Amino acid sequence: MNWEPIKQLQQRFKLNAPVVTAPFALPTTVVEIQPDFVAGLRLAGPPRRGRGASQRLRGIGVASLNPDTVVPLANGPNIADPVDLARALQAIAGTLGNGTTRFGLLVPDGAVRVSLLSFETLPENRKQAYALMRWRMRETLPFPLEEGRISHQVVVREAERIEVLTVVAKASVLAKYERALEQVYGAPALLLPATLALLPLLSETEERGQLLVHLCSGSITSAVTAGKRLRLWRTRQLGRLDSSEMCRQVQAESARVMASCRDHLKLEISQVWLCVRPRGGSEFRVELSQALHHPVELLEPDPDLATTFTSEDRNLFGSFGAPAAGLVRNTLQ
Numbered sequence: 001m002n003w004e005p006i007k008q009l010q011q012r013f014k015l016n017a018p019v020v021t022a023p024f025a026l027p028t029t030v031v032e033i034q035p036d037f038v039a040g041l042r043l044a045g046p047p048r049r050g051r052g053a054s055q056r057l058r059g060i061g062v063a064s065l066n067p068d069t070v071v072p073l074a075n076g077p078n079i080a081d082p083v084d085l086a087r088a089l090q091a092i093a094g095t096l097g098n099g100t101t102r103f104g105l106l107v108p109d110g111a112v113r114v115s116l117l118s119f120e121t122l123p124e125n126r127k128q129a130y131a132l133m134r135w136r137m138r139e140t141l142p143f144p145l146e147e148g149r150i151s152h153q154v155v156v157r158e159a160e161r162i163e164v165l166t167v168v169a170k171a172s173v174l175a176k177y178e179r180a181l182e183q184v185y186g187a188p189a190l191l192l193p194a195t196l197a198l199l200p201l202l203s204e205t206e207e208r209g210q211l212l213v214h215l216c217s218g219s220i221t222s223a224v225t226a227g228k229r230l231r232l233w234r235t236r237q238l239g240r241l242d243s244s245e246m247c248r249q250v251q252a253e254s255a256r257v258m259a260s261c262r263d264h265l266k267l268e269i270s271q272v273w274l275c276v277r278p279r280g281g282s283e284f285r286v287e288l289s290q291a292l293h294h295p296v297e298l299l300e301p302d303p304d305l306a307t308t309f310t311s312e313d314r315n316l317f318g319s320f321g322a323p324a325a326g327l328v329r330n331t332l333q
Contacts (some may be wrong), residue, residue, distance in 0.1 A: 004139045026331045027104035030324040035070045037218040038088045041324040042096045060313050061092030072110030079176045089184040105188035107177050109221045114167040114233040118163045119162045145168045187270040195221040197323035200330040204228050208270035222257040251291040275299040279319035301325035
């Protein structure tokens, strides 16, 4: 799925700049920070259309974090132990190589707010449109708007309706993630919530609803798409639960999202995808399918992307590499 909003949001989420149109440039290294781990994927160089993706994946590194080193909150410090995070980032630096000039940074979904805003009309003047969006968001954010970074992209423009995808985060929260990366690698050229990077792995030709359930480090994000359009986004922090309770929470959350799609969006879900990281979602898949009375498929990165990796690195890629694979896929469509 060539998901155009990723191309449009890639620079503006970091820089909070005006809307621009430019080709999507995939960084040569993608680093992801989550509460339980940091992961990095190194590419050989800029993407070229028609060139096999397996020729560009050159290294992967994963390091674990101590409990509570990273605590994703929209209005909180997030990085409680910078020393431990720096240690983990240093641990994967050798695998990712030297001399990289473009870095991508994926942050936990809980650190940002993703939403869809609907308007009957939107001013052509960008400053006025931006002010209207900020006014609509003022009561839904846990921090003052002037302390946030906001990126937006118009995803639907019809005669009497305009729909805007917004990604918002507190500036001080993003700055701490950026600072952690800069101390080891350099400033990120791209910054996104992790689940947003997974969306290109879904089919763009399925106009009926697709539900993606992303379970990672005690957080669950549910994203619903129809074709190239994001219809719903919901993130919940579940915390550190045992496997059985986590499974029950995933089932309950998925059922709520499907009911909301049916009742409020008038959208039936035709496909349910489950992405569990680190890998280990087989038991969740079976129980979730039974609870929803709907087939559930695991969403994992294409193993053909890692044909040049060692067996150990292929296992790491399968467990942690899905968001980076989504970014790669987005450049190949």
